[in-house]
Amino acid sequence: MATNENRFDKEAAEWDNKPGAQECAKGAADGIKTNIPLSSSFDCLEFGCGTGMVSIQILPHVNSIFAIDSAKGMIAVLNNKITNLGLHNITTACMMLTDKEQLNGKKFDLIFSSLVFHHISEPAEILKLFTQILKPGGYIAIVDLEKTPITEDFHPIEKHADVCFHGFTEEQLISYAQQSQNLTDISVKRIVTISKGGQEHPLSLLFARLKQ
Numbered sequence: 001m002a003t004n005e006n007r008f009d010k011e012a013a014e015w016d017n018k019p020g021a022q023e024c025a026k027g028a029a030d031g032i033k034t035n036i037p038l039s040s041s042f043d044c045l046e047f048g049c050g051t052g053m054v055s056i057q058i059l060p061h062v063n064s065i066f067a068i069d070s071a072k073g074m075i076a077v078l079n080n081k082i083t084n085l086g087l088h089n090i091t092t093a094c095m096m097l098t099d100k101e102q103l104n105g106k107k108f109d110l111i112f113s114s115l116v117f118h119h120i121s122e123p124a125e126i127l128k129l130f131t132q133i134l135k136p137g138g139y140i141a142i143v144d145l146e147k148t149p150i151t152e153d154f155h156p157i158e159k160h161a162d163v164c165f166h167g168f169t170e171e172q173l174i175s176y177a178q179q180s181q182n183l184t185d186i187s188v189k190r191i192v193t194i195s196k197g198g199q200e201h202p203l204s205l206l207f208a209r210l211k212q
Contacts, residue, residue, distance in 0.1 A: 012073030016051055020196040024203065025053035028114035028143040031191030031205045036139050038062055042109040045133070047097060047126070048116030052078035055090060062110070065090045068097070097129050107133050112141040115203075118165045124176040127208075131182040134210040140183065142206040144168055146190060150199055173206040183208040 016022065032038075032054075042062040046055045049067035051074055059065055067090060069075050075094045082090055095102050111130045117123050130140055145151055147167030165172075170188040177186045186208045193202045 012051060012071065012077045016053060016077075020194050022053065023194050024115060025057065027192030027194060027203055029054045029057035031143055031203070032058060032112055032141045033061060034191070035189070035205055035207055036110060036112075036141050039109070043106070044110040044112065045108045047111060047113040047130075048119075049078060049092070050074045050114075052081055052090070052092075054112070054114045056081065056085070056087070058112070059087065059090055063089065066103075066106070066108075067092045068095050070094065070096050097126065100129075100133065103133060107135045108138060109135055110139045110141065112143075114143040115145070117142055117144045118163055118167065121164045123165075123168075123173075124179040127176055127183070128180045131180050131210055136210055136212045138210045140177075140206070140208045140210075142173070143191065143203055144173075144206075146170075146202040146204040147172075148202065151201065168204065170204070173204065177206060177208045182211055184211050185209045 011018075038058070038061040040061070040063055044058065044062050044065045046065055046067045049055055049069045052067055055065045055067045055078075067078060072094045075092050078092055081087075082092070093102055111134060117126070120126055127140065134140070145167035147169050151167035173188045174186055177183050186206075188204050188206050190202050191205045193200050
């Protein structure tokens with residue numbers, strides 16, 4: 001990953017107040033709810049949960065969410081929300097996905113993430129890891145920036161060092177999913193357009209299922 005955990009730790013307390021943050025989270029959550037047949041039996045993993053803005057919106061529609069992030073500051077903010085809101089079916093961990101021993105063999109019906117993949121240098125490898133912890137027929141839902149001529153403007157120049165991809169084309173996302181060879185029903189669709197800094201930035205959803 002290109003992410004600087006120290007930077008995200010420092011920004012965690014004010015993360016929810018960043019321009020466009022609430023709009024992005026709502027757009028991602030709505031896109032997941034619209035395109036994934038969520039069930040009260042689903043056990044889910046959010047990869048790169050940040051302060052939990054997306055997870056908290058998905059939570060009423062599923063059985064449980066395990067929210068993970070590599071930034072301690074983000075997890076601390078989410079844990080405070082869980083306490084203050086009295087949530088009981090969401091747990092958290094500060095971990096990398098490669099620390100699979102922390103999962104204790106658990107597998108998931110849905111793995112989702114929002115605006116995380118553009119910080120990852122090898123998205124296809126992360127998707128392969130997802131297939132190892134999905135239940136047969138389980139879903140993947142990845143929300144991220146659609147590549148446009150102005151996508152580089154989404155992040156301030158001083159934060160470009162933390163960005164591996166300034167958005168993704170449909171072809172890129174499909175190619176990453178196909179490289180796992182274990183995913184099916186792969187598709188990409190635009191789910192929302194976010195206004196930030198006077199510009200419009202579309203978000204796309206990569207949908208896939210683990211083969212039965």
